[in-house]
Amino acid sequence: MLIQWINTGLRKIPTWVLYLILLIPGLLTIAAGLTDNLGPEPINELEEELGEFALKLLILGLAVSPLLHFTRINLVRFRRAIGVMAFAYVMAHFLVWFLLDLQSLSHIWTEIAKRPYVTVGMAGFIAMIPLALTSNDLSVRRLGRFWRVLHRLTYLVAILAGLHFIMLSKGFDVEALAHMVVILAFLALRIGKWRRGLQSGVQRLREKILGRASA
Amino acid sequence: MGYILGSGKDLNMAHRWTNTLTRADITPEPLWLNRRQLIAGALGAGAMASIASPALAETLEPNTWEHITSYNNFYEFGTDKEDPAANAHLLNTAGWEIEVDGLVDAPGRYSVASLLEGLSEEERIYRFRCVEAWSMVVPWNGVELKDILDKVGVQSGAKYVAFETANRPDEMPGLRSPVLDWPYREGLRLDEALHPLTLMATGIYGKPIPNQNGAPIRLVVPWKYGFKSIKSIVRITLTDQEPPTSWNMANPREYGFYSNVNPTVSHPRWSQATERKIGGGLFNRRHPTLMFNGYEAEVADLYEGMDLKTYF
Numbered sequence: 214m215l216i217q218w219i220n221t222g223l224r225k226i227p228t229w230v231l232y233l234i235l236l237i238p239g240l241l242t243i244a245a246g247l248t249d250n251l252g253p254e255p256i257n258e259l260e261e262e263l264g265e266f267a268l269k270l271l272i273l274g275l276a277v278s279p280l281l282h283f284t285r286i287n288l289v290r291f292r293r294a295i296g297v298m299a300f301a302y303v304m305a306h307f308l309v310w311f312l313l314d315l316q317s318l319s320h321i322w323t324e325i326a327k328r329p330y331v332t333v334g335m336a337g338f339i340a341m342i343p344l345a346l347t348s349n350d351l352s353v354r355r356l357g358r359f360w361r362v363l364h365r366l367t368y369l370v371a372i373l374a375g376l377h378f379i380m381l382s383k384g385f386d387v388e389a390l391a392h393m394v395v396i397l398a399f400l401a402l403r404i405g406k407w408r409r410g411l412q413s414g415v416q417r418l419r420e421k422i423l424g425r426a427s428a
Numbered sequence: 429m430g431y432i433l434g435s436g437k438d439l440n441m442a443h444r445w446t447n448t449l450t451r452a453d454i455t456p457e458p459l460w461l462n463r464r465q466l467i468a469g470a471l472g473a474g475a476m477a478s479i480a481s482p483a484l485a486e487t488l489e490p491n492t493w494e495h496i497t498s499y500n501n502f503y504e505f506g507t508d509k510e511d512p513a514a515n516a517h518l519l520n521t522a523g524w525e526i527e528v529d530g531l532v533d534a535p536g537r538y539s540v541a542s543l544l545e546g547l548s549e550e551e552r553i554y555r556f557r558c559v560e561a562w563s564m565v566v567p568w569n570g571v572e573l574k575d576i577l578d579k580v581g582v583q584s585g586a587k588y589v590a591f592e593t594a595n596r597p598d599e600m601p602g603l604r605s606p607v608l609d610w611p612y613r614e615g616l617r618l619d620e621a622l623h624p625l626t627l628m629a630t631g632i633y634g635k636p637i638p639n640q641n642g643a644p645i646r647l648v649v650p651w652k653y654g655f656k657s658i659k660s661i662v663r664i665t666l667t668d669q670e671p672p673t674s675w676n677m678a679n680p681r682e683y684g685f686y687s688n689v690n691p692t693v694s695h696p697r698w699s700q701a702t703e704r705k706i707g708g709g710l711f712n713r714r715h716p717t718l719m720f721n722g723y724e725a726e727v728a729d730l731y732e733g734m735d736l737k738t739y740f
Contacts, residue, residue, distance in 0.1 A: 388507075
């Protein structure tokens with residue numbers, strides 16, 4: 214009953230509303246930065262907030278299908294908005310790092326090559342580009358089955374993002390580790406599903422072969 | 429703290445370092461209050477900050493009291509920069525005692541007042557460079573560590589000084605998470621400890637040092653990364669062995685025992701070639717980090733013949 218009511222409510226919300234809602238925290242943080250309200254070190258603060266929000270959106274994206282599976286709450290319509298906005302935040306995070314923090318075009322390559330946490334973060338960012346570019350109806354239609362395969366890159370992106378957070382922390386950082394635990398938990402739920410899928414596939418194959426042999 | 433502001437009593441304190449910066453270099457409080465109002469009020473705050481920042485880099489203007497006391501790494505109170513200012517009020521510094529032990533003539537538990545009694549209070553405007561590549565300029569008040577060590581009598585076998593921070597989980601909520609192997613520990617070679625630049629600070633801007641900055645007494649070693657300058661000290665041990673130090677124990681590849689500021693030796697995860705001085709706003713520029721944080725002339729001879737890439 215409740216679930217049905219929630220799903221009916223959710224269906225009434227146009228997806229563009231979610232784009233706007235998800236834009237708000239970023240715009241507020243940028244506005245705070247521009248008005249000297251982000252503390253004594255606003256560059257780091259802005260960089261961290263944008264990065265952390267991107268990571269949270271990636272995790273929310275991973276949560277959509279387990280949520281449907283276990284609670285029947287259907288957020289699938291909003292998954293594109295969540296993913297595209299995650300990319301927008303990663304892009305903003307990258308621009309703040311590059312333009313305000315690093316402040317140097319000549320250093321960017323050495324930083325990417327020499328600092329493993331930057332390498333991992335950049336890899337995650339680059340892996341998101343094809344996903345963002347194909348997050349439209351035309352690409353879904355054109356790419357057919359390959360679209361689903363391509364968008365499994367999300368799992369890699371989430372792991373890289375979680376790893377990036379852990380790698381840049383000092384000491385034993387509970388917060389960074391907690392994010393990674395959640396990411397791995399959501400992936401583990403899928404591994405169960407994939408394994409069942411694989412098992413039933415093997416089963417069908419076996420039946421086919423055995424069936425054919427006995428015939 | 430009722431200790432005497434000494435003057436001219438430093439007969440046995442040769443090579444006392446003198447500040448090239450004076451009171452006149454400190455922005456008077458009304459002025460920086462004014463400036464804050466300006467920045468807070470102006471819509472064009474970004475433009476304001478970008479005009480102000482080149483000047484900050486060149487003139488070594490001390491950071492504001494507000495920045496110095498609100499942007500801190502003091503993991504005993506939490507790992508976010510704002511955590512110490514939010515939580516440090518829980519620490520009760522009344523009746524603070526420091527255990528002095530090891531190779532000293534007069535070991536024992538000293539109150540802060542008794543340890544400082546008769547020593548000359550200094551005002552030192554030092555650069556402060558964090559290993560995370562940000563920096564501040566802080567007008568400290570305190571005494572030279574050497575004066576304290578002379579008072580307790582360092583025995584001839586001593587080669588190192590080890591320090592320990594208070595370990596009170598009830599008053600320091602950060603101690604409940606295992607970020608580091610508590611209590612926080614630091615150490616110096618004896619000659620570093622005896623160097624006239626090495627300060628035991630009890631104040632900032634002439635006011636008692638706030639808890640989040642290491643009340644009631646902390647170390648300040650301006651040519652080393654900030655984490656060497658251990659806060660809220662409860663124990664000082666003279667020893668003949670290089671003492672274990674917290675960040676070195678946590679990650680020896682990233683944090684050496686010496687941890688001298690050195691723009692040519694990168695932290696494995698980031699460059700140490702440049703730094704950003706706190707307080708320059710959203711468009712603050714980086715500027716080059718100086719060897720030994722700008723104190724090369726004073727301290728380079730301590731490390732003569734040492735490979736600073738090996739002993740980082």
